[in-house]
Amino acid sequence: MELPEEWQRAVVPSLPAAGSDVVGEFADTIYGRTPDGGELTELVLRSRDDGVLDGAADRLRHRAVIACPLGDVVLDTLTHRPAGAGAAPVVVVLNFKGNDETIETWPYATAIAAGYAVLTVDYQQIEPDDPAPAAPGVRALFPNETWGAVAAWAWGLCRLLDIAGRIPGVDTAGAVALGHSRLGKAALWAGAQDDRFAVTAANGSGCCGAALFRHPAGEDIAAITTKFPHWFVPSFAAYARHENDLPVDQHQLLASIAPRRVAITSAEADAWADPIGEYLAVTAARPSFPPNAIGYHLRPGDHDLLEEDWRYVLDFANRG
Ligand code: GTR
Numbered sequence: 173m174e175l176p177e178e179w180q181r182a183v184v185p186s187l188p189a190a191g192s193d194v195v196g197e198f199a200d201t202i203y204g205r206t207p208d209g210g211e212l213t214e215l216v217l218r219s220r221d222d223g224v225l226d227g228a229a230d231r232l233r234h235r236a237v238i239a240c241p242l243g244d245v246v247l248d249t250l251t252h253r254p255a256g257a258g259a260a261p262v263v264v265v266l267n268f269k270g271n272d273e274t275i276e277t278w279p280y281a282t283a284i285a286a287g288y289a290v291l292t293v294d295y296q297q298i299e300p301d302d303p304a305p306a307a308p309g310v311r312a313l314f315p316n317e318t319w320g321a322v323a324a325w326a327w328g329l330c331r332l333l334d335i336a337g338r339i340p341g342v343d344t345a346g347a348v349a350l351g352h353s354r355l356g357k358a359a360l361w362a363g364a365q366d367d368r369f370a371v372t373a374a375n376g377s378g379c380c381g382a383a384l385f386r387h388p389a390g391e392d393i394a395a396i397t398t399k400f401p402h403w404f405v406p407s408f409a410a411y412a413r414h415e416n417d418l419p420v421d422q423h424q425l426l427a428s429i430a431p432r433r434v435a436i437t438s439a440e441a442d443a444w445a446d447p448i449g450e451y452l453a454v455t456a457a458r459p460s461f462p463p464n465a466i467g468y469h470l471r472p473g474d475h476d477l478l479e480e481d482w483r484y485v486l487d488f489a490n491r492g
Contacts, residue, residue, distance in 0.1 A: 184384060184386050184421045184423055184452075184456050185419075185420070185421055185424065187423070187424060187427050187456070187457070187459060187460050188424050188427055188428060188460075194420065194424050194425075194427070194428045195364050195365060195428050197419055197420050197424075198361075198364065198420055198424075198425055198428070199323075200405075201405075201407075201408060201411075201418065201419055201420055202320075202380060202404050202405065202408050202420070203319065203320055203322050203323040203326070203361050203380075203404060203405065204317070204318045204319030204320050204323045204404070204405045205317070205319060205323070205365075206319060206323045206324075206326050206327045206330070206361065206362075206365055207314050207317055207319070207327070209240060209241060209314065210238045210239070210240050210245065210310070210327065210330075210331055211238065211239045212236060212237070212238050212331065212334045212335060212338065213237050213238070213239045213244075214235075214236065214237035215234055215235075215236050215237075215335060215338050215339075216234060216235045216236075217232060217233075217234055218233045218234060218235055218248075219232070219233045220232050220233075222255065223255060224252070225252070225280055225281045225284060226281070227255060228254065228255055228281060228284045228285070229252045229253060229254060229255055229280065229281075229284045230252070230253050230254075230255050230341070231250070231251070231252055232250075232251040232252075232253070232339065233248065233249065233250055233251075233271070234248075234249045234251065234335065234339070235247070235248055235249075236248075236249060236331070236335050238331050238334075240310060240313035240314060241313060241314055241315060242312065242313040242314070242315060243313045244313075245297075245298065245309075245310050245313065245331075246297070247293045247297050247298070247328075247331070247332075247335070248271065248293065248294070248297065249271070249291060249292065249293045249332065249335055250271035250272075250274065250275075250291070250292050250293070251289060251290070251291045251292075251336075251339055251342065252280045252283070252284060252289060252290045253284075253289035253339070253341045253342050254284050254287065254288075254289065254341075257287075257341065258341075259340075259341055259342060259343035260287055260288055260289040260341065260342060260343060261287070261288055261289070261343050261344075261345060261346030261347060261348070261370075261489075262288065262289045262290070262291050262333070262336040262342050262343065262344060262347050262348070263283060263288050263289070263290045263291070263347075263348040263350050263485075263486075263489075264291050264292070264329050264332035264333055264336060264347065264348070264349055264350070265290065265291075265292050265349075265350040265351060265355075265359075266292065266293060266294075266295035266298070266325055266328060266329065266332075266351060266355045266358065267292045267293070267294055267295065268294075268295065268352075268355070269294075270294050271292060271293065271294060274292055278290070278292075278477075278482070279479040279482050279483075282479060282482055282483060282486065283482060283486060286486040286487070286489075286490060287490065288348070288486060288489070289336070289339075289341070289342045289343075291332050291335065291336050291339075291342070292332075293328065293332060295325050295328065295355055295358075296309075297328075298310055298324055298325055298327065298328035298331075299311055299321045299324035299325060299328070300321075301321060301354075301402075302402065303400075303401050303402040309321075309324060310324050310327060310328070311324050318405050318406075319405070320402060320403045320404040320405055320408075321400075321402050321403045322354065322357050322358050322361055322380070322403045322404065323358075323361060325351075325354075325355060325358035326358045326359075326361040326362035326365065327362075328358075329349050329351070329358060329359060329362040329366075330362055330365075330366045330368075333347055333366070333368055333369070344368060345370070346370045346371075346489070346492070347368060347369050347370055347371070348369070348370070348371040348372075348373055348485065348489050349362045349363050349366075349369045349371070349372050349373065350373040350374075350375070350485060351373075351374060351375070351377070352375045352376055352377075352476075352477035352481075353375070353376050353377065353378070353381075353445070353475065353477075354400075354403065356373075356374035356375050356376060356377030356378075356381045356382070357374070357377050357378075357380050357381040357403075359372055359373060359374050359377070360372060360374045360377060360381055360382065360425055360426070360429075361425075363429045363432070363434070364425055364428045364429050367432060369432065370432055370433060370489075370492060371432070371433045371434070371435060371485075371488070371489045371492060372429050372432065372433070372434050372435070373434075373435040373436075373437070373485040373488070373489075374434075374435075374436055374437070375437040375438075375477050375481045375485075376437070376438060376439060376442050376445045376475050376476070376477070377436070377445065377450070378390060378391055378442075378444060378445030378446055378449075378450070379391035379392065379393070379395075379396050379445070379446070380396060380403070380404070380422075381422070381445070381450075382422055382426065382436045382438075382449075382450040382453050382454070383422060383445060383446040383449035383450045383453060384421050384422050384423060384446075384449040384450075384452050384453045384456070385411075385415040385418055385421050385422065386415055386416065386421055387446060387448060387449035387452050388415070389443070389446045389448060389449055390443055390444045390445055390446030390449065391444050391445070391446070392412070392413075392415065393408070393409070393411050393412045393413070393414075393415060394412035394413055397409035397412055398412075421453075422449075422453045423452075423453040423454075423455075423456035423457040424457075426453055426454065426457035426460075426466065427457040427460035427461075430457070430460040430461045430462075430465065430466070431461060431462050431465060432465075433461075433465045433466065433467075433488070433489070433492050434454075434457075434461070434465070434466045434467070435466075435467045435468075435469070435484065435485050435488045435489070436450055436451075436453070436454050436466075436467070436468050436469070437468075437469045437470075437471070437481045437484055437485065438450045438451070438468070438469070438470050438471075439470070439471055439472070439473045439474055439475060439476070440470060440471070440472050440473065441472070441473060441474045441475075442473075442474055442475040444475065445475060447470055450468070451468055451470070454466055454467075454468040464491065465492075467484075467488045469481070469484040469488075471484075
């Protein structure tokens, strides 16, 4: 297929040289570094419903306590796992509107049929999505760290993997980090920092996700740092309208995950997330990956995490 001219062009920095600390550059420039700490000290099963989804899945709710240097984070997680199977690889994915809403809106039956368990938590149990939160999140529990909320949500994905490792019938080998939009940005930052993720999947992740800064379309640094100053390190805002001065661009973030696998999904009408910029980042990152280890999928429609997106990610993960 011949792509339109604008889909073929991007002037971007070269891919990271072997041994360079590109993840450190992204930490310093954009996200802040996600601290390693946070120990899962308690995991209590609160409820268990076997045979949901027409008998295909078990549904488990846990309360997890994660000890951090200055206090605990408490997470109420929801897990669906294939019924009666051996250990299923897990998709960890944060949700926007609470666990119960995902039961209405996410295609759990599709994930279970693909052989995956799915583990989720409300992202604001990790860090409030607010520049001046009423109650602090995990960032306040680590002294002397500068990290934005995206990095805090990435930390949460890593802790979900710790939790998955303690749930019978759920396997962390082959784990997938999945996220939509701001949580797709978090999934990429988790995948870049934690090599337990075999697959990193970002849907509609846009600016500071999979989209190239140097492809001038959709959301830019000025817009994102004005509306969401708490997502990144404060110094990142200085690059507003100076995208070309950035020491990094997002194809390098994708490349930093290689040789582990990456799936980028976009929607045609999601202009704010710049699907062309996402595609160009994938194309520019491709030389860092083994064959078929980075995938791109574009569907019709707008900014959302739909069954088609899940299907692509699950098929991609199963091909690994
Ligand atoms: C938008 C934001 C995007 C994206 C989106 C979302 O308002 O500009 O970067 O993260 O929110 O998370 O839905």
